[in-house]
Amino acid sequence: MDTASPFRSVAIVGLGLIGGSLALATRERWPAVRVTGVDTESVIAHVRGSGAIDRSATDVNDVIDADLIVLAAPVRQNLDLLRGLRAMAVVATDVGSTKRAMVEAGRAVASAKFVGGHPLAGAERGGFAYARADLFEGRPWILTPDGDRSKPEVEALSRFVAGFGAKPVSMTAHAHDQLMAFLSHLPQLTASALMDVVGGATQAEGLELAGRGLIDTTRLSSSPANVWRDVCETNADAIGQALDLLIARLIDLRGRLDRSEAIDELFQDSAHWRGVLMKGRE
Amino acid sequence: MDTASPFRSVAIVGLGLIGGSLALATRERWPAVRVTGVDTESVIAHVRGSGAIDRSATDVNDVIDADLIVLAAPVRQNLDLLRGLRAMAVVATDVGSTKRAMVEAGRAVASAKFVGGHPLAGAERGGFAYARADLFEGRPWILTPDGDRSKPEVEALSRFVAGFGAKPVSMTAHAHDQLMAFLSHLPQLTASALMDVVGGATQAEGLELAGRGLIDTTRLSSSPANVWRDVCETNADAIGQALDLLIARLIDLRGRLDRSEAIDELFQDSAHWRGVLMKGRE
Numbered sequence: 291m292d293t294a295s296p297f298r299s300v301a302i303v304g305l306g307l308i309g310g311s312l313a314l315a316t317r318e319r320w321p322a323v324r325v326t327g328v329d330t331e332s333v334i335a336h337v338r339g340s341g342a343i344d345r346s347a348t349d350v351n352d353v354i355d356a357d358l359i360v361l362a363a364p365v366r367q368n369l370d371l372l373r374g375l376r377a378m379a380v381v382a383t384d385v386g387s388t389k390r391a392m393v394e395a396g397r398a399v400a401s402a403k404f405v406g407g408h409p410l411a412g413a414e415r416g417g418f419a420y421a422r423a424d425l426f427e428g429r430p431w432i433l434t435p436d437g438d439r440s441k442p443e444v445e446a447l448s449r450f451v452a453g454f455g456a457k458p459v460s461m462t463a464h465a466h467d468q469l470m471a472f473l474s475h476l477p478q479l480t481a482s483a484l485m486d487v488v489g490g491a492t493q494a495e496g497l498e499l500a501g502r503g504l505i506d507t508t509r510l511s512s513s514p515a516n517v518w519r520d521v522c523e524t525n526a527d528a529i530g531q532a533l534d535l536l537i538a539r540l541i542d543l544r545g546r547l548d549r550s551e552a553i554d555e556l557f558q559d560s561a562h563w564r565g566v567l568m569k570g571r572e
Numbered sequence: 573m574d575t576a577s578p579f580r581s582v583a584i585v586g587l588g589l590i591g592g593s594l595a596l597a598t599r600e601r602w603p604a605v606r607v608t609g610v611d612t613e614s615v616i617a618h619v620r621g622s623g624a625i626d627r628s629a630t631d632v633n634d635v636i637d638a639d640l641i642v643l644a645a646p647v648r649q650n651l652d653l654l655r656g657l658r659a660m661a662v663v664a665t666d667v668g669s670t671k672r673a674m675v676e677a678g679r680a681v682a683s684a685k686f687v688g689g690h691p692l693a694g695a696e697r698g699g700f701a702y703a704r705a706d707l708f709e710g711r712p713w714i715l716t717p718d719g720d721r722s723k724p725e726v727e728a729l730s731r732f733v734a735g736f737g738a739k740p741v742s743m744t745a746h747a748h749d750q751l752m753a754f755l756s757h758l759p760q761l762t763a764s765a766l767m768d769v770v771g772g773a774t775q776a777e778g779l780e781l782a783g784r785g786l787i788d789t790t791r792l793s794s795s796p797a798n799v800w801r802d803v804c805e806t807n808a809d810a811i812g813q814a815l816d817l818l819i820a821r822l823i824d825l826r827g828r829l830d831r832s833e834a835i836d837e838l839f840q841d842s843a844h845w846r847g848v849l850m851k852g853r854e
Contacts, residue, residue, distance in 0.1 A: 483838065486845060489841070490841075510788070514839070523832065529829055540818065544816065544819065548808045553805075557764060561794050563771025563793070567771070
């Protein structure tokens with residue numbers, strides 16, 4: 291029931307794919323909640339007709355009655371927004387892909403209790419045009435409280451996002467950033483590097499002959515640079531360690547390409563993990 | 573018209589995904605062509621009910637009337653079959669993923685003119701159970717003649733496979749192996765290595781939180797080891813060079829993760845090549 295919503299007025303800063311989907315999902319699941327969209331004039335003009343927001347602002351500090359503030363811009367912008375937050379709220383959270391820098395910045399914020407958040411949902415294309423109310427359905431939504439100090443806030447956020455069908459999962463910002471370095475950041479950078487190398491070596495004439503294998507393996511390579519610049523900068527140490535492991539694996543393989551036991555070992559191990567990855571999904 | 577088929581009796585050795593699809597496609601497009609399936613007794617028993625073949629044999633040298641012999645086993649088995657070929661035919665070809673070793677072995681064959689072949693078609697799963705008459709529709713079918721000595725045979729094969737909707741493309745075995753090292757072999761090994769590293773680091777609990785990015789990037793990692801063992805062994809030099817380029821790209825990236833211009837450069841270049849790759853496909 292809508293009366294059970296833990297928040298009554300939500301300000302969403304950044305109305306791209308995630309922020310826009312959050313506005314639409316709030317509208318659908320918690321219709322009595324007041325939704326304020328915060329973005330540039332031109333984005334607001336685009337979003338207004340959709341009915342996803344009740345009110346708009348171009349500065350989050352002009353929103354005086356929100357009890358939840360969600361930062362949904364790229365990570366470095368979220369960091370600046372959080373450090374400059376003066377609007378009073380019960381909880382502030384974000385939806386960015388790295389968490390340690392945000393949680394650290396959140397310690398200095400006096401106007402709201404900050405709890406880091408990361409919905410593990412995405413789509414091939416960004417922007418409000420691709421936003422969907424059901425984007426978070428069945429997907430994990432990681433929350434990264436700073437120690438034990440935010441139990442009621444974590445509980446309220448968990449109830450709120452569970453309303454969209456998301457599955458709230460709590461872990462430390464450190465554990466989150468380590469895990470995402472492998473599950474998300476390493477695959478992204480590998481797909482980009484692979485596409486760069488294959489394109490450079492084969493050129494357009496070669497790529498014309500490519501099949502579904504290359505197409506699937508490099509799907510992530512059209513991701514936007516502005517989002518990933520911030521991710522790499524705020525998780526460089528963990529991503530570096532993940533890259534080191536992949537580089538070492540490739541160097542080992544490279545030295546044993548003509549040894550059938552080396553190929554068997556790689557394919558057995560990777561098929562095993564692929565089976566674990568796909569378990570319950572097909 | 574069926575009377576236009578350049579071959580009247582085709583023996584297909586190995587009735588897996590490619591060989592089985594070739595049998596079904598021949599049946600559909602060239603119904604008067606006699607199709608002999610060559611495989612083990614147990615595979616033949618499985619295939620017989622499908623109507624894909626007219627006759628069967630367990631040894632290609634027992635097939636006395638074929639004017640086209642197609643080797644559709646893994647590469648090293650194809651090499652052994654080609655070296656031992658005594659059955660007389662106009663043309664022998666294969667459908668394997670590497671071509672230099674086959675073309676070289678083909679020079680010593682007296683009973684048929686050998687022209688290497690490689691249909692760039694595949695599916696997520698192998699075996700006759702997944703074979704389809706339309707597998708080659710719209711896909712390139714590379715032919716690798718040994719110099720200029722096989723013009724009539726290349727022309728006959730081109731007409732035959734164009735009947736299935738495939739697009740015949742001719743190139744040297746060397747050019748083929750170089751190109752495939754980048755378009756196919758490098759993406760395969762990268763997907764396998766990535767899955768191995770990510771699985772090993774995050775274990776089952778971590779993989780449960782993975783999203784579509786990792787799933788797509790590692791789709792190839794369930795490919796069968798027996799096929800890839802042979803590919804790596806017969807194309808080790810070209811694959812090694814492709815791996816060297818990827819490893820160098822990853823090492824360069826690893827050293828500049830916190831430099832926004834390095835990330836921008838990678839994402840710009842890879843998005844450019846991704847655009848070229850996808851041109852005309854979406």
